[in-house]
Amino acid sequence: MEIIKADRLVHEYIRRDEEGNVESIQTALDHIDLDVQPGSFIAVLGHNGSGKSTLAKHINALLVPGEGTLFVDGMDTSDGKHTYDIRRSAGMVFQNPDNQIIASVVEEDVGFGPENIGVPTDEIWTRVEESLKSVGMLHYRSHSPNRLSGGQKQRVAIAGVMAMEPKCIVLDEPTAMLDPNGRKEVLNAVHALNKKKGVTVLLITHYMEEVVGADFVYVMDQGKIVMQGTPKEIFSKVDKLKKYRLDVPQITLLAHKLREAGLSVSRGILTREELTGELVQLYGSKK
Amino acid sequence: MFREITLGQYYLADSPIHRLDPRVKLLGTFVYILSLFLFRDVVGFAVVTVFLVCVIRSSKVPFSYMVKGLKAILVLMVVTALFNLFLTPGDRVLFSYGILKITLEGVKNAGFMLVRLIYLIVGTSVMTLTTTPNQLTDGLEKALMPLSKVKVPVHSIAMIMSIALRFIPILIEETDIIMKAQTARGADFENGNLVKRTKAMVPLLVPLFVSAFRRADDLAMAMEARCYMGGAGRTKMKPLRYRKEDFKGYLVLAAYFGGIVLWRVFGG
Amino acid sequence: MSLILDKVSYVYSEGTAYERWALKNINLKLEDGEFIGIIGHTGSGKSTLIQHFNGLIKATSGGIYFNGRDIYEEDYDKRELRTQVGLVFQYPEHQLFETTIFDDVCFGPINQGLSKNEAGLRAFEALRSVGMPEKLYYQSPFDLSGGQKRRVAIAGVLAMKPKMLILDEPTAGLDPKGRDEILDLIAAMHKERNMTVVLVSHSMEDVAKYVERMIVMNDGEIMYDGTPGEVFLHYKELEAVGLAAPQVTYLMHELKEQGLPVNSAATTVEEAMESILKAFR
Structure with a gap:
């Protein structure tokens, strides 16, 4: 069974003036269908304002469907009595690392979620230790979050979600405010969780490089899913990606341009090794 | 400063x-x-x-x-x-x-x-x-708990205090940056009479408040996402004994x- | 028009347990009309460095000379310096405060002592040059998208007619299209106005495409200073300090090692393509 299943999901932001008359309606999610299998690593790509953050908030039942349905771990998000359980099974990590850390000590912040769901004290300690270890932050357990780097703060936030033992974590642009080192740290941590703990990951981002390691990619534009497929399939359509205001990794772009210029390199090249290999081979066969 | x-x-x-x-x-x-x-x-x-x-x-x-x-x-x-x-x-x-x-x-x-x-x-x-600030708020919460019987929201007050303690350093740093950003545009926070100085605070306070509200919004959502629903039914990682x-x-x-x-x- | 830093050092929280050398003995000369990129990861000292350029931070030791004059002289007009050396901070949210975009851009010129009319003219010109649609001028800056806020913030500094424009991470948090638009805009302004532009970033790939000179900061010191091609020759050393050269640099080096006659100093996709195609011809 799918862990996340959206069926023609619609969300509209309605803006009203002071008298309560509707001023404008903005469709943030326009009939979205989504199937996510347990244990998979899914990426959702889209530029700012494409509706991807709205989608994330639906999965955590912070928003509820206007039309259509969304099931998380078999529970209907529009049914208020499931809200609490949905948030337990689908944890969420947000963009700004500062605005999601509640406590002034790392370990206490990680313990915040388990405290909320009523985990007994002894077990909170084991969970906190376990989840800090899983993101490589155990050493910083008694530090103040204020003195950590952006990447470290985000890893603490991830640990905070992991301590609630969710089946799935949704990360809403977790790297947008980080430098390249921080970005790498966070991505490595997320991939490790997916592989070692089997947690389903839904990574929302506008950085194409972060999508390369995903099992499946959805591309969103104007509230719709406009492309879906494996990273290779997605990256083979360079022109289409550019149309949706998305970037293509340098290597993929270079391969695409070389192909257009007449060299027979294959479509959807993702890594440097692939391109080097193909070019060396081509060069050899030319001689 | x-x-x-x-x-x-x-x-x-x-x-x-x-x-x-x-x-x-x-x-x-x-x-x-x-x-x-x-x-x-x-x-x-x-x-x-x-x-x-x-x-x-x-x-x-x-x-x-x-x-x-x-x-x-x-x-x-x-x-x-x-x-x-x-x-x-x-x-x-x-x-x-x-x-x-x-x-x-x-x-x-x-x-x-x-x-x-x-x-x-x-x-x-x-x-x-x-x-630690958190021990302090925990202590206050526990010490004042009897007051919750007469409907004083002790848990909420303690939560507000601990969040304030976490965000005060962040907002202080932010104030520093905003001051610099406005100084770079020729703002002057140090000279002039009282009226002038009070007026000079506007370019500092507006961005600070906008940011503080935004942070509050984000934080509320992050807390909700982590199943925070007030004090009822919560356990403690570091209970006071x-x-x-x-x-x-x-x-x-x-x-x-x-x-x-x-x-x-x-x-x- | 030049800015010279002579043995500049800066220490945070001097004499306490948190003492930290943010800048160590920096010697630097920025010439008129240059387009410079300052690269370094968080904590490398790059933000501290640029805040010295317009006197927001005073060096612990060393001297700074703008157009030959010592900016630490007692009677030196710091406010005048700040209008000459315009600094745009990383997040526009830290400076936007007025009820309309237009008024916000007027803030700088009015602080310069210009009349309302003159300031207005400056604001119009600045907003036009950052490509803001005129119908938005009287809207609140808080309702704008991230990219547009960034434009208003840049206009707010441009309106003071600086000779030198410094931008701290102008693309942070923007999506790829927004990022390209802002960088293209900055490059165009550099070209048209022949203004000295300093672009601070942690992204090598972004900067390599635009700038003529690149200064790499690491641990409070200048690690490299040269054209992007020269700097990226040290890609292995850069990686050791956590700064990755653009992917094509790696690719070109690998191709060369494997015996392809390509130019390993290529730093952009275009340069790389040209060089590879040439090898295959």
Whole structure:
């Protein structure tokens, strides 16, 4: 069974003036269908304002469907009595690392979620230790979050979600405010969780490089899913990606341009090794 | 300039005072402050001093950390001392010039007042230096819990306090950046009369408030996403439990306070 | 028009347990009309460095000379310096405060002592040059998208007619299209106005495409200073300090090692393509 299943999901932001008359309606999610299998690593790509953050908030039942349905771990998000359980099974990590850390000590912040769901004290300690270890932050357990780097703060936030033992974590642009080192740290941590703990990951981002390691990619534009497929399939359509205001990794772009210029390199090249290999081979066969 | 302000600055060390239950320390601070206003002679002063020195010694916090807080109230100290010095009526005039008159009582009052202020700051800083802000709010929450029976939202108040403690340093840093950003556009926060300076605050305060509200919004959502639904049904990662040492702490406090009160009533 | 830093050092929280050398003995000369990129990861000292350029931070030791004059002289007009050396901070949210975009851009010129009319003219010109649609001028800056806020913030500094424009991470948080638009805009302004532009970033790939000179900061020191091609020759050393050269640099080096006659100093996709195609011809 799918862990996340959206069926023609619609969300509209309605803006009203002071008298309560509707001023404008903005469709943030326009009939979205989504199937996510347990244990998979899914990426959702889209530029700012494409509706991807709205989608994330639906999965955590912070928003509820206007039309259509969304099931998380078999529970209907529009049914208020499931809200609490949905948030337990689908944890969420947000963009700004500062605005999601509640406590002034790392370990206490990680313990915040388990405290909320009523985990007994002894077990909170084991969970906190376990989840800090899983993101490589155990050493910083008694530090103040204020003195950590952006990447470290985000890893603490991830640990905070992991301590609630969710089946799935949704990360809403977790790297947008980080430098390249921080970005790498966070991505490595997320991939490790997916592989070692089997947690389903839904990574929302506008950085194409972060999508390369995903099992499946959805591309969103104007509230719709406009492309879906494996990273290779997605990256083979360079022109289409550019149309949706998305970037293509340098290597993929270079391969695409070389192909257009007449060299027979294959479509959807993702890594440097692939391109080097193909070019060396081509060069050899030319001689 | 904002970097220098320190709030709730915790000094990491392992001492008997650090290990005390925050409730003991809260009550202790309260009792200590009361005692400062109860003593009125040298013997009382000596008792308070011995108590304070013992506590500071056993807290393992360098004394220099406690003195830091004094700089902030230097002006207040000087003003208080001067007021007491010149405005205390008394018979034994030591010095007079026109309407200015210094009496022996005035000198005594000014001296005690100064000592009280210094002891107040140093004493309370022992608490903030040995107790993490979170322990402190936990302690307050637990100590005030009986009030929730009369519908005082104790849990919410404690949560608000701990969040404030987490965000104050962030907002202070942000204020620093905003000031620089506006200074780069020619804003002047330092010169001009009061009206001009007040007006100059607008470009600083608007971005600060906008940002604070945004943070509050984000934080509320992040808390909700982590299943926060108020105090009901929550467990604690670090529940407060009294240990033997804490009862000893209470005993010491009782002895100290009893001594001070008795001396005030019967002594001297 | 030049800015010279002579043995500049800066220490945070001097004399306390948190003492940290943010800048160590920096010697630097920025010439008129240059387009410079300053690269370094968080904590490398790059933000501290640029805040010295317009006197927001005073160096712990060393001197700074703008057009030959010591900016630390007592009677030096710091406010005048700040209008000459315009600094746009990383997040526009830290400076936008007025009720309309137009008024916000007027803030700088009015602080310069210009009349309302003159300031207005400056604001119009600045907003036009950052490509803000005129119908938005009287809207609240808080309702804009991230990219547009960034434009208003840049206009707010441009309106003071600086000779030198410094931008701290102008693309942070923007999506790829927004990022390209802002960088293209900055490059165009550099070209048209022949203004000295300093671009601070942690992204090598972004900067390599635009700038003529690149200064790499690491741990409070200048690690490299040269053209992007020269700097990226040290790609292995850069990686050791956590700064990755653009992917094509790696690719070109690998190709060369494997015996392809390509130019390993290529730093952009275009340069790389040209060089590879040439090898295959």
